Amino acid sequence: MRRLNAGLLVIAFVLSLFAGRLVQLQGIDSEKYAEAAMDQRLQPIDLPAVRGNITDADGNLLALTQAARGIFVDPTRVEPEKKTEIAARLSSVLGLDVGAVLKALDKKGTEYVPLIHQVPPERAELVLSLGYRGVGTVPESRRSYPADAVAANVIGFVNQDGDGGEGLEYAYNKLLKGVSGWQRVEISPDGQHIPMGEGQVKEPVPGKGLRLTLVQDIQWRAEEEVAAAVKKHKAESGTVLVMTPDGKVLAMASYPSYDPNEYSKANASQLSNRAVGEAFEPGSTGKVITAAALLEEGLVTPETPFDVPDHIWKYKTKFKDSHSHKLWKGLTFGGILAKSSNVGTIMAAENLTDEKMYAYLTAFGFGSRTGVGLPGETAGLFHPPEEWSGTDRYPISYGQTISVNALQMASVYATIANGGVRVTPTLVAGTLDGEGNFTPAEQPSSRRVISEDTAHQLIRMLEGATTQEGTAPQAHIAEYRVAGKTGTADRYVESKKRYDGYTASFVGMAPADDPQLIVQVVLQDPKRGYYGGEVAAPVFKEVMEFALKSRKVAPTGTAAPSLKMFAD
Missing domain, CATH: 3.40.710.10 (DD-peptidase/beta-lactamase superfamily)
Structure with missing residues (x-):
């Protein structure tokens, strides 16, 4: 009977420890651990502002911003045995170097590694259709020049980082670019953005557009x-x-x-405004x-x-x-x-x-x-x-x-x-401005x-x-x-x-x-x-x-x- 009582006492003591721990986890420190769990699921993502359009004197579009996607990988969710296959397929679809993709897939200490920006939506859908865990997309935008080479040496271009590289795109980069925001999005186990999940966001401020004197x-x-x-x-x-x-x-x-x-195909002589x-x-x-x-x-x-x-x-x-x-x-x-x-x-x-x-x-x-x-x-x-x-x-x-x-x-x-x-x-x-209201230059x-x-x-x-x-x-x-x-x-x-x-x-x-x-x-x-x-x-x-x-x-x-x- 003494042994039984001693055993019950030990069990009661252990259970009290469990109960105390549960009280701590679910009561006293519940918010702390909930935040930690959320931090594991939330990933920070930059939200570039929509870049302002550039038009000629009559309103014809010479440069505009279109919807695009960024492609990223979460190395923690990628299936190890498929890394070589994933690198080969993504490099083929996106025109990337196989070695660079493999390096991204092997990166330690992070759940978000961007592979490429400003991908057309249809190309991004093709990437998602491959069905690989740990490969996802985020909303972005890309610069497009509907008149192709017309006024190229005047307007310039926007590089992969979203900044103007030449011409007016460079000279008025701050005004056109606006102010970027950010978002912390909840990522699912397969690496996808959960649309209705928890998140925090700072909305970007759109850039202003330019109306030129060019015809x-x-x-x-x-x-x-x-x-x-x-x-x-x-x-x-x-x-x-x-x-x-x-x-x-x-x-x-x-x-x-x-x-x-396709500015990357041009040399310095072609890019310059003579x-x-x-x-x-x-x-x-x-x-x-x-x-x-x-x-x-x-x-x-x-x-x-x-x-x-x-x-x-x-x-x-x-x-x-x-x-x-x-x-x-x-x-x-x-x-x-x-x-x-x-x-x-x-x-x-x-x-x-x-x-x-x-x-x-x-x-x-x-x-x-x-x-x-x-x-x-x-x-x-x-x-x-x-x-x-x-x-x-x-x-x-x-x-x-x-x-x-x-x-x-x-x-x-x-x-x-x-x-x-x-x-x-x-x-x-x-x-x-974003509503199309025109403000004349000085x-x-x-x-x-x-x-x-x-x-x-x-x-x-x-x-x-x-x-x-x-x-x-x-x-x-x-x-x-x-x-x-x-x-x-x-x-x-x-x-x-x-x-x-x-x-x-x-x-x-x-x-x-x-x-x-x-x-x-x-x-x-x-x-x-x-x-x-x-x-x-x-x-x-x-x-x-x-x-x-x-x-x-x-x-x-x-x-x-x-x-x-x-x-x-």
């Missing part, structure tokens, strides 16, 4: 024409810009280019600034005559025109610009001081970035007068030994077309560079370049008056540390009596012809004619005044 059909045509010209003339690259006089960029085309939907990132010597298109300075300072008039030989000596250095010619006796200043005479420009600019020349060049935007807000923009190369050598002022007067980007040069002609007022070039018209800065009278005189003189007596009759457009200037410059190649090949360009405006559009064409190192009037002017004509009709600009209602080329 999709004009952008497309500019890209088509520059690509064709580069191939036709065996050039290294090319750019085309279309602007309004008040600085709105309607098209910014670069070639070679790429498809941002319209702002490539510096070159403008050549004779830069003569318009010297002309503006001379007219504004009252040193010449369009009818001022000069006796212009085909070469001239300055400080034992020979400067010459692009073609040999007899003495042009009594060639007017307007004729000098129309015939693009280097020698004539040097002679006309003799009374313009270095300081004045520098002041007008900087006022037109040389030596500083345009303010358009694109990444990778170069300010070009332009030194102050105290750093000029004895002969630098002469090639500078006709657009050599200095460098600019294409947008800088196009902006010079936009300033003239705008009556002498320079407006900072703009690409972004404003922003769009008005760009502006400043007067030359008088309206000087601008009008320059336009009349530039009309002479598109006549049969000028350097670019191929820029002529039926029913529209055209004013413009050719450029053919020696091309400096940084990698070779020497001049090699040419830069051919043409920039002009139409209708010349009331300018509505400016188009600039630049071809780098063309090998089948290289004069601006020969290879760039025809591209200008095609793009300008299309843009005028697309914008429904009425044909010119007046006849072009005759330019007096020679004095009586």
Whole structure:
């Protein structure tokens, strides 16, 4: 009986321990252990914000965000004997490296290892249909470019991490991306998200969208024409810009280019936006600034005559025109610009001081970035007068030994077309919120560079370049008056540390009596012809004619005044 009582006492003691433990687990510490159990089932997941759309000026989508899925694995739930099979199947379906998938499946100390992001929903469904334990998906989004390569060098792309990699996607990444949230989701034993399970969430804040000044059909045509010209003339690259006089960029085309939907296939040359990132010597298109300075300072008039030989000596250095010619006796200043005479420009600019020349060049935007807000923009190369050598002022007067980007040069002609007022070039018209409400961008800065009278005189003189007596009759457009200037410059190649090949360009405006559009064409190192009037002017004509009709600009209602080329 004593043994039985002792046994019952021991049993009672043990049961009391069990009871006490149960009281502790289910009563005193119940919340603590419930939280621990939940922590084992809950997994943290980032919730990226929906990235804002990018549209052209008319609302056509150029970049948008679409539904996608992220694929992950839970190594603790993957069946060990199937790891090799799973790695092989997932790598095949998702285009991943087998070794990388195996490494993810073998990772210790975690129940959530992301394999790949931004997978199309149908591909994610295929992964789930394989039926492997420990392989799951989470909601995500991916960037899509419905117009494919159109404006790719301007817009850029979004990388695998959800950040902008180039162009506006990079420059406006914070605004477009929004603010990411997070979620702790309950994961089932087979690795799937339990839709009605316990969870915690911080909702993401969607990004804002951008409405651009670009016009999709004009952008497309500019890209088509520059690509064709580069191939036709065996050039290294090319750019085309279309602007309004008040600085709105309607098209910014670069070639070679790429498809941002498959940006990983592109090289650095294709990804770059040459319209702002490539510096070159403008050549004779830069003569318009010297002309503006001379007219504004009252040193010449369009009818001022000069006796212009085909070469001239300055400080034992020979400067010459692009073609040999007899003495042009009594060639007017307007004729000098129309015939693009280097020698004539040097002679006309003799009374313009270095300081004045520098002041007008900087006022037109040389030596500083345009303010358009694109990444990778170069300010070009332009030194102050105290750093000029004895002969630098002469090639500078006709657009050599200095460098600019294409947008800088196009902006010079936009300033003239705008009556002498320079407006900072703009690409972004404003922003769009999640409801589609539009907020206009701040008005760009502006400043007067030359008088309206000087601008009008320059336009009349530039009309002479598109006549049969000028350097670019191929820029002529039926029913529209055209004013413009050719450029053919020696091309400096940084990698070779020497001049090699040419830069051919043409920039002009139409209708010349009331300018509505400016188009600039630049071809780098063309090998089948290289004069601006020969290879760039025809591209200008095609793009300008299309843009005028697309914008429904009425044909010119007046006849072009005759330019007096020679004095009586």
